[in-house]
Amino acid sequence: MAAVARVGTRGSSLARAQTEWVVERLRALAPDRDWEPVVVTTTGDAGAAVSLGTGVFVKELQQALLEGTVDLAVHSLKDLPTDPVPGLTIAAIPQRADPREALVGAPLGGLPAGARVGTGSPRRSAQLRRLRPDLEVAPIRGHVPTRVGKVHAGELDAVMLAAAGLGRLGIAADWLFDPEVVLPAPGQGALAIETREGAFDTGLLAALDDPDTRAAVVAERAVLRELGGGCMLPVATYGRLRAGTLLVEGSVTSPDGAKQAWARAEGDPAYPADLGARVAKELVVLGALEILGDTGRAGTP
Secondary structure: OOOEEEEEEOOOHHHHHHHHHHHHHHHHHOOOOEEEEEEOOOHHHOOOOOOOOOOOOOHHHHHHHHHOOOOEEEEEHHHOOOOOOOOEEEEEOOOOOOOOEEEEOOOHHHOOOOOEEEEOOHHHHHHHHHHOOOOEEEEOOOOHHHHHHHHHOOOOOEEEEEHHHHHHHOOOOOEEOOOOOOOOOOOOOOEEEEEEOOOOOHHHHHOOOOHHHHHHHHHHHHHHHHHOOOOOOOEEEEEEEEOOEEEEEEEEEOOOOOOEEEEEEEEOOOOHHHHHHHHHHHHHHOOHHHHHHHOOOOOOO
16 A cells, blocks of 8 residues: 555535544554645536536536545535446545534524524425424525525524534534424535545544444435435435444425425444335325425436
C-alpha cells in the first residue's frame, strides 16, 4: 500500500468535519500511513443556480475514485444514490450520529402562527406542514452555517436541519423532533466510506463499520429504492434495532402535509433490504405513489 492515502471530501465545513472524524479514526488504526484529505468540488456545491437532484453531491467524488485521484471518499450517506456504481464499493458505514431532525431558532411550540421556517428539503417541509400548517415554510439553500446565519440575521424565525450536522459543527439545536413522529431521510446521520473495489485495504476500513448502523440504513435505502425516489422527494424512513429485531418505518407526505402514508415492518436484521422492501410495498398499497405523483414524480426513473 502507498504511504499516503488520499481521502476525498467536499469542501463544506460539515463535509470537512465529517472527513476529519473519519481520518482521526483511520490514523489511530494505521498511524504509519499519511491520511491526506483532498477537497473535490461537486455539482451541488456550485451554488443556488444549480438544480438539486440525485447524486449532485457525490458524482465528482465517485469519478475521482474511479480515476484514482483519491483512494477513498467520505460521503453523507443520505446523498448517495441507491444504485451502486460499478467498480466502487461502500467499504464502511461507521456508527451513526443522531438521526433526528432539529430546529435552530426556537422550539416547535415556541413558534407563533405565521413564523417563517427555512428548509431546502421537500421531505422536511411536508412533514413540518403536517405538524404545523400555520407556519410559513421558506425554501433555502446553502451550507449549514449559512442557513443558521439567516436566523441570527432575523431573516427567518427558525431553520430545520439534521441534528447530526449541527452536532458535528458544534451548533446547538433548539428543538429535536421525535424520530417516530418526523421520520428522517434514508441514511440521515450516517457516513459512507467508499473506495474502488480491490484497490484499497478494505479490511482496514471495515474496522470502522458498525453492523447495526449498516443494517438500519440498508433497510432505509431499500424503501427509497423500491419507491424510485431521490433525495429531493418527501420519502422518509427510519430503521433501528431493538432487542435483536430490526424495526423499519417509512412515510410519504404530500407537499401541503394533508396526505400521508405511513408503514412499518420488523424482523431479522440479517435481511434488512427485505424489510425495507416490505415497508415500501405497504406504502404503495396506502397510496404513496399517488402522493409522490402529486410532487411531480411522474416519469421519474
